[in-house]
Amino acid sequence: MPNLQTAIFVLACCFAVIGGAVADTPQRVRVAVLADKGVEAAEEEWDYVLDWLNHDVPGYEFVIVAFDHPELREAVHAGNVDFLITNAGNYGEFEYSEGVSRIATLDSPLALSPSRAVGSAVVVRGDSGLTELAQLRGKHLLAASHDAFCCYQIAARELVEAGVDPEKDLGELEFTGFPIQSIARAVRDGKADAGFLKTCLLEQMIDSGALKAGELRVLNPQDIPGYPCQTTSRLYPDWAFAALKGTATDLSRKVTVSLLEMPSSPEGYRWAIPAHYAVLDELFRDLKLGRYANLQEVTLTDLVSRHRYTLLVIALLIVLLLIHTIRVDYLVTRRTRELQRAHQEKEDMAEAMRERQQALDHSSRLAVLGSMASAIAHELKQPLAAIDNFARGIDRRIAAGRLEPEPLRDGCNEITLQSQRADATIERIRNFARKGSSTMQSVNLLAYVREAVELFEVAHPEANIQWLSMNRQDDTRVKADPIQIQQVTFNLLKNAIDAQSMQGRARAAITVSLEREGAGYRVGVRDQGGNLTEEQVAHLFEPFFTTKSDGLGLGLALSKWIIDAHGGTLKLTRETAGVCASFWLPEEQLDE
C-alpha cells in the first residue's frame, strides 16, 4: 500500500498546505520563559517543548519569548504573554501577585519527584573550617541574585532557620548574577567564604572537569535517600508551566493535555501533573517574600522600593517645602532688608528733622528775640538811664560845691552797679541767641523759672504775674539747659499775655506755679485769656499753627520740642477762664 501511503502523505501534505492556508493566520501564542542563564540558552533549552506544542496543538503558533526577572514580571503584569515557564519560586510569586495558574510541572530525571526536584547547595572551600550554617554569620557570601530561586531563596531559608538573617547577619552578601558556575569558581579561588549553588551543579562541574572533587564542600548536607546530588536545603518542586489569568481555558486545556503527552526529551525531561507547591508557601513565609512580603522586617531599602511612588511624592513635597522655605527665607531676608532700609530712611529723616529743628530752634530764638526787642531795649535803657542820672547828679553836686564824699561815692558805686547790670543783660541775650549752645547742667529749676519771669516782667510791665510756688530757697534740682527752660517759660508767659491782650484783659492775673509732681516738677502758667476750642488746643503744638494775628506759630511747637528733649512733658489744659500751659521735668537723678 505504498500508493495509499503516498496518497495519504500527499493528502496530508495537501491538508497541511490547506491547513497552512487555513492557518494562514494561526493564532500566535506567546510563551514566556525565565531566562536565568541568558536568552539564547533559554530558547535553546525550551526549544524541544515549543516544537512539540507547535506540532501537537494545531491552529496555534507557539512562540518562545525569553525574559530576565524584571522583564518577565513586567510582561506578565501587562498580560503580553499567554503562558510562562519559570522556576517554582518565581511561579509562586506570580501565582500570588498575578493570578497565574500552573498547568504542569517539569519532571526532571534527577528529581525524586516533580515536587521534590531542586534544592540549594551552600558550598565552602574544601579546606574551610566552616561546618555549620550558623557559622556563616559575618562571612562573605555569593549568590546569583535576590530573585534567584535555587541559588538564593532556597538557601536563604535554611540560613534563616539556622538563625542567620542573610540580609542582615552576613558580613557581605554579594549577588554575582548568572552563570552560577562563577560562584563555584569564586569560592574555590577564595574570593568569598561561601556560595549558593543549585543542587547537582557541583556534581556536573566535577563530572565535566571544571572542578576537582574535594575543592568545594557542601555545608550541612541533607540526607535524602535516592537523591543523587548533595544538598544543603530541603527539596522543592521543579519548574512550572503556567497559564496567565487571561488565557483562554480551551487553549490552556489543549496545552495541558499536550504537555502531559509530550514524550521525554533526549535528556529525560517530561511534564507531569502540577506538583503541590505548599512547600513554597512555607519558604515564602520564612523569607517573608511574595504574599508574605509585608511580614518582612522593614528596612530602609525595602521601604524605599516598596513605597517608591509615595516616597517620590513625599520627596517632591519635601523639595517643594524646601523651595517654599527657601523662598520664604529669601522673602523674609528681603523684607528685613527693606525694613532696615526703611528704618534707615526714617533715621535719616529724623536726623534731618533734628537738624531742621535746630535751625528752627535758632530762628525761633531769633524770632523770640525780635519780639523781645523792645524789652531788650528797655532792659538796657534802664541801667543806662540810671547811669546817666547818677553821673549828672554827681556833676551837679560838684558844680554846686557840695563835695561831701559819701554821696559822691554812692553815686559812683551806683554807676558801677548799673554798668554791670547792663553787661549781664547783654550776656544773657547773647546766650539766648547763640545757636546749638545747649548745655545740660544741674540747675535749680525754681531759680531759672523765677529769672525768666522777672525778665518777662521787665519786658511786659503791664503783666500781672502772681507767684504760687515754693519758697525761693527750695532746691528744685533738674538736669536741664537753663537757657532753653527760660525760653520755654518765656514763651508760655508770652502766650498767656498775648491771649489776655486779645481779650482786652492784659492786666488780668497770670498765675505762675511750680509744684512737685511725681518724680519731678511742674511749672504751670495759667492765664485768663479766654478759652480755646478743643481743636485749637489739639493743633497748638504744630509748628506754624497760631491763633495770633502776628504770631509765627513756633512758640509751642518749639517749647514742646525742648521739653521733650529734656525727657519731660508739655501740656495744655483748657480751664474756665483761659488756658493752663505747663511743663514737667524729671528731677535730677543723683548718682551718689
Added chain:
Amino acid sequence: MNEQDAIIYIVDDDDAMRRSLAYLLDSAGWQTRALASGREFLDSYDGHVPGCLVLDVMMPLMGGMEVQQTLGERRISLPIIFLSAHGDLPMAVQAMKRGAFDFLEKPCKDHVLLDAVGRAVRQSIKQSLDQELVAEVRTRIESLTLREREVAACLAAGDCNKTIARKLDISDKTVQVHRHNAMEKLQVHSTAEIARLILLAGEPKPPG
C-alpha cells in the same frame, strides 16, 4: 511857702531808676521821697505841699495813670510829671487831658526833668497860695450878715444903690449902711474889688 519846703515824690518800680532819679534831684537840691509803687505812695502821702510827683507810667499792679486817677478822686492837686519808657502818644494825651503837669520820655536829659520839676513846684506853690487866698476871702465873706452879703452880691453884679434898695425893698440909707459895713469887713475899697473876691470864693450868684 517857698521851694525849700517842696518835696519831690518819685514813684518807679525799677530800683536803679528810682534811686538814680532821687540822687539826681537830691544833687539839684530837692528834697525827695522815693517809693516803689503807686500803692505805697497813695498810702503814705499826707497831703504835703508844695511839691510834685515824678511818676513812672508802666508799673505792675498799679500803673501811673491809675495813680493819677486816684489822686484826682481825692482832690489832691499835686502836679504830676509822668515818665514813660515807651513814647506812648495816646497815653500821653490822655494823661495831659486829665491834668498831668508834663509827660517825659525816659531817659530824659537831666535839665529837662529838673526844669519840669522846678516848674511843677512853682505851680504847686502858686496853687497853694491861691488856695490860701480863697480860704481868707471865704472867711471874710462868711463874716458878713445876710443883708450885707445880699448887698455885696448886688454890688458885685453892678447894681447902683437905688436899684439895690428897690430889689431888697429897703431904703437908700439902709443900703448905704450895709455897703459901708460890707466893704469894711471885706477889706476892699471899691465895688470892683468886691466883685473879684466873690468870684474868687466861687460864691453862688444872688437870687433874682
